[in-house]
Amino acid sequence: xSSLQIALLLLLCVITYPFVIGMEWLIRARGLKKVYAMxxxxxxxxxxxxxxxxxxxxxxxVIAAAVLAGALRLAPETVFNVLLTFAITFVWTExxxxxxxxAMHLRRxxxxxKEHHRSRITNSWTSISFSFWEEFFFAVGIVGFLAMVSQxxxxxFYGIVAWYLLYFSTxxxxxxxxxxxxxxxxxxxxxxxxxxxxxHAMHHARYVGNYGLLTVFMDRLCGTEWADSPEVQTxxxxxxxxxxxxxxxxxxxxxxxxxxxxxxSRN
Ligand SMILES: [Zn+2]
Ligand SMILES: [Zn+2]
Numbered sequence: 001x002s003s004l005q006i007a008l009l010l011l012l013c014v015i016t017y018p019f020v021i022g023m024e025w026l027i028r029a030r031g032l033k034k035v036y037a038m039x040x041x042x043x044x045x046x047x048x049x050x051x052x053x054x055x056x057x058x059x060x061x062v063i064a065a066a067v068l069a070g071a072l073r074l075a076p077e078t079v080f081n082v083l084l085t086f087a088i089t090f091v092w093t094e095x096x097x098x099x100x101x102x103a104m105h106l107r108r109x110x111x112x113x114k115e116h117h118r119s120r121i122t123n124s125w126t127s128i129s130f131s132f133w134e135e136f137f138f139a140v141g142i143v144g145f146l147a148m149v150s151q152x153x154x155x156x157f158y159g160i161v162a163w164y165l166l167y168f169s170t171x172x173x174x175x176x177x178x179x180x181x182x183x184x185x186x187x188x189x190x191x192x193x194x195x196x197x198x199x200h201a202m203h204h205a206r207y208v209g210n211y212g213l214l215t216v217f218m219d220r221l222c223g224t225e226w227a228d229s230p231e232v233q234t235x236x237x238x239x240x241x242x243x244x245x246x247x248x249x250x251x252x253x254x255x256x257x258x259x260x261x262x263x264x265s266r267n
Contacts, residue, residue, distance in 0.1 A: 001067055008161045009060035015165065016056045016128045019172040023124040032178035035201040035232070037241030038121045048119065048129035055128045055135045059164060062139040067157070071147040075154035085159025088149060089142070090214075093163070096141045098218035101211045104134065112137070120245055122204045127168075127175035170214055174200045179236035186230035192216070198233040202226050205245040226250070 026032065066072035075081045104113035115131040130138075146155055173180070179198050185191040195212050203210040209226045212219045219225035226232075228250035232242065235249075 001064070005157055009064055012060040012161065012164055013057040016052070016168050016172065019169055020052070020124040020128060023172050023176050027176060027178055032180065033236055033239045034241040035177050035179050035198045035236040036121050036205055037243055040121050040123050044119055045123070045125060048125035051115065051129040052125060054132065055130050056168070058132070058135045059139045062143045063160065066143050066147050072143065073150040073154040074157050077156055077158055081156040082159040082162065085156040086162050088155070089146065089160055089163040092145050093142055093167070094213055094215050094218060096145065097138070097213040098211055098222070100138060100141060105208065117204065117207060120204055122175040122177045122201055124172050124176045126204070127171045167214075173197055177201050179233060181233065181237060183234040183237040184230070185237065186233055196233050198236045199229055202229060202232055205242070
């Protein structure tokens with residue numbers, strides 16, 4: 001591996017900390033609007049910060065292992081290869097994250113996901129608070145697939161790093177429990193594609209539904225999107241944060257659709 005590749009992997013080991021600390025500072029400095037107007041306890045902050053110490057470096061460690069073992073074959077770093085690798089990684093992670101996330105809500109696999117869900121009201125630190133096994137299988141699922149693809153189509157190292165930078169930054173915002181988009185965002189062009197902070201905050205508060213990562217496509221395809229996601233986003237953006245974990249705004253008919261999101265177990 002080149003010294004630049006090693007430097008980028010080391011950057012991925014620590015980049016989440018400035019993202020998280022910067023986001024928490026921004027929230028306080030700007031007084032950003034909360035999705036759930038509810039407090040996070042000091043105990044939760046301490047627990048999440050302990051988890052954060054080991055979580056993020058798992059991803060660059062798995063990438064390094066795959067490259068050094070020759071399993072992840074790298075292509076020349078051209079603009080085309082960077083963009084193609086980024087696109088392949090983006091699409092795969094939307095599908096894989098959704099499948100892993102749904103699987104971890106099943107009784108037998110929920111032990112991996114339980115730690116992340118101890119945070120019913122999220123904050124930026126929640127974005128890097130996972131059990132070892134959840135983080136490990138997420139990294140192996142991403143890098144393992146890319147290694148397979150690279151046997152036929154060598155991939156760009158920078159393209160993979162670029163996706164991780166997008167993921168770490170947006171995942172910080174996704175857990176920040178603040179809504180930065182305008183009211184009615186869900187009806188906009190980008191709102192019909194990408195998730196919001198409110199979207200994932202609802203998953204933590206209600207424990208089910210809205211499983212998607214950066215886009216809403218997998219939830220729409222599988223019928224697991226909360227029907228009142230647009231209403232919650234708009235209320236949050238207007239400064240009317242929710243005040244109870246199970247507060248809902250969907251109609252009885254919508255609630256029936258949302259029931260498909262119910263997992264087999266929460267334990
Ligand atoms: Zn979950
Ligand atoms: Zn989460």
